[in-house]
Amino acid sequence: MKKKLTGAAVFGQSGGPTSVINSSAYGVIRTALDAEEITAVYGAAHGVVGILNDELFDMSKEDAGELKLLMNTPSSELGSCRYKIKEESELERIREIFEKYNIRYFFYNGGNDSMDTCSKVNDYLERVGYECRVIGVPKTIDNDLVGTDHCPGFGSAAKYIATTVAEVYKDAHVYDTGTITIIEIMGRHAGWLTGASALAGLQGLGPDYIYLPEIPFEMDEFLENVKKTYKEKKNCLVCVSEGIHHHDGTFVAKAKISETDGFGHAQLGGLAAKLAHAAQTKTGAKVRGIELSLLQRCAAHLASQTDIDEAFLAGKSAVEHAISGGSGEMVCFTRDMEGGKYKCGIKFEPLSICANMEKKVPREWITQDGTGVTKEFIDYVLPLIQGENSGKKEDGIPRFAKLKKIKAEI
């Protein structure tokens, strides 16, 4: 245990939002408000941008009940940003703001890029001798952060995807005339989310084919597979990652379907529409392309309670660890399978190893032919999608947190 450090804390959210990112926010804010070492708790408007702009909210001014509703409120309640620190002057500015408010604790919630920001701030403050404890809190539906068993946000998106694929399966199989359905799922470089569609298969409602960005995409093979299955079953359901690409690295979403398809320019409608069109041309079947779009990352009504609880734990652990003297690290999850029962534990890894790297789906968790995932993959995801969200409802729709966001004054 390092020496006791007394001062204010600031918390920021960065990168793409998730269904449970505010559960981590609540973990940080609630724990910090209750900690005697922490004299004030600030929320940065739009992450590091809010710090640079001296736009901080005083979290002590918020109603405790509203803060608690953050546990079931999707998206980044304090606002997010996609801002990469490029110059030393920005780091100086951050220190200036930290000094102004006597900020001694910095908690930053985000993905790879955000951990890079966090790391840069930490290194700079160490270098100039400004005492501050910096902890990264992981967040990404993509599940691609290195150092942690899995990422807060992934379980809820995976649950949304598995549930939605099961429901679409039911819908797509009602007609006697048959249909081909292509569902496009997020994940530009890692196939964790698209792979999660396989969990619908536990109820016999899974996709026939799954295309992940880890495996180069062959349009001809895809069309042959779809044609074969449609012929056999009168139906074919395919889940594809938005990030599938050809051997040369070109995203399929950006490439022409073929030299002769007449679509020589970028499609507006995205990958699902494009593949559906190609399948239609090949088979003459009724086709439908569905893009899950933002819904997969903001559908808090379908969040996994396990994910909500773990996201809270990540935020809480960040504060406790910092108070104990930890700094320059990211909160990581471990997986204990004691007696076959899943339990999530906490460890800490240096920010430097978590920043800027991407964890992909291991090749051995993808089936030999590259169009599905293995039992190991399913066993890995399954515990993360358990538990139903019982968030407060008003007027039959979710009642999210309503924060006052009162500007901090010093």
Add this chain to the structure above:
Amino acid sequence: MKKKLTGAAVFGQSGGPTSVINSSAYGVIRTALDAEEITAVYGAAHGVVGILNDELFDMSKEDAGELKLLMNTPSSELGSCRYKIKEESELERIREIFEKYNIRYFFYNGGNDSMDTCSKVNDYLERVGYECRVIGVPKTIDNDLVGTDHCPGFGSAAKYIATTVAEVYKDAHVYDTGTITIIEIMGRHAGWLTGASALAGLQGLGPDYIYLPEIPFEMDEFLENVKKTYKEKKNCLVCVSEGIHHHDGTFVAKAKISETDGFGHAQLGGLAAKLAHAAQTKTGAKVRGIELSLLQRCAAHLASQTDIDEAFLAGKSAVEHAISGGSGEMVCFTRDMEGGKYKCGIKFEPLSICANMEKKVPREWITQDGTGVTKEFIDYVLPLIQGENSGKKEDGIPRFAKLKKIKAEI
């Protein structure tokens, strides 16, 4: 009370599925299985197509627990069809099958077209003197059936839309850079579903503009509105019906954006992508088009419990009414607002007045400027989206009914 009629019953599902269509199925099947007048209960595979093909399932062979799970199972479990009876020979064939199985009760679950089928079968059987009681059970997310206060399936789709719009609102408002989001909602000729997006506004999370098919669409006005709101608020959220059309009746989804947009052919990506592209060109903003697609009609996990219960009631009432001697009618809902509290009642209307007509959103429930709905509209929809579905889960995803579908033998 007419004379007692003893014989078998057949039930069929037709048209686009909904989240709660199987709840009506359960209402019919359970009530029919328990009725002493009904000697056998058959489910037609793919609606009237299954009757024509002599493909009926024996419902008495199903497990009672699995049948009950129909209450939370989306889509048409027996299979659906979009089949219009064109020839007298088809009606003769139906009578032949009815005679084969001694079918004296025919329950048909669907929308306008299905009520037309139902009406034709009823008229034919009356004409040829084959004693059979025929009752239509309404079903459509579009809420456009005449004769009933509202339609089973609408409340759940409306709840899905209101919830999803609220969640997308949260997501679309996180960045400091702002964004324009266009959400495309089903409803080709009636704007009930698109109007339901306004219910997100009860939580302050509603769309800035709502475009219904009841009002001719003006692209220039749309672009001006979006530009103005984006400039003022740095954000703009728009909900549009798939069926919006120009003054001349051309669907916007099919029309060119303008003579000079370079997109002289039909877009693959649908209306949302097209309008998002137009808004992007006009404003330079970051835009996103989202099509709710099948999800809005199959997301049983978010079904309204009120809708589930009423759908069941519609099925049950159909059987009870037929046993009491009713025929040639459709089950209709009434609305009682005793002491300000919503209560759904049942009445019956002739099939002839329910078939082939469409009930649109009244002009006075649309705001003067045509880009929103009034409080009357919201008050109408609000009771229909109440109550959370607590359907069974397995492996963290919904556990739907698994029927054996054993072919009926005589």
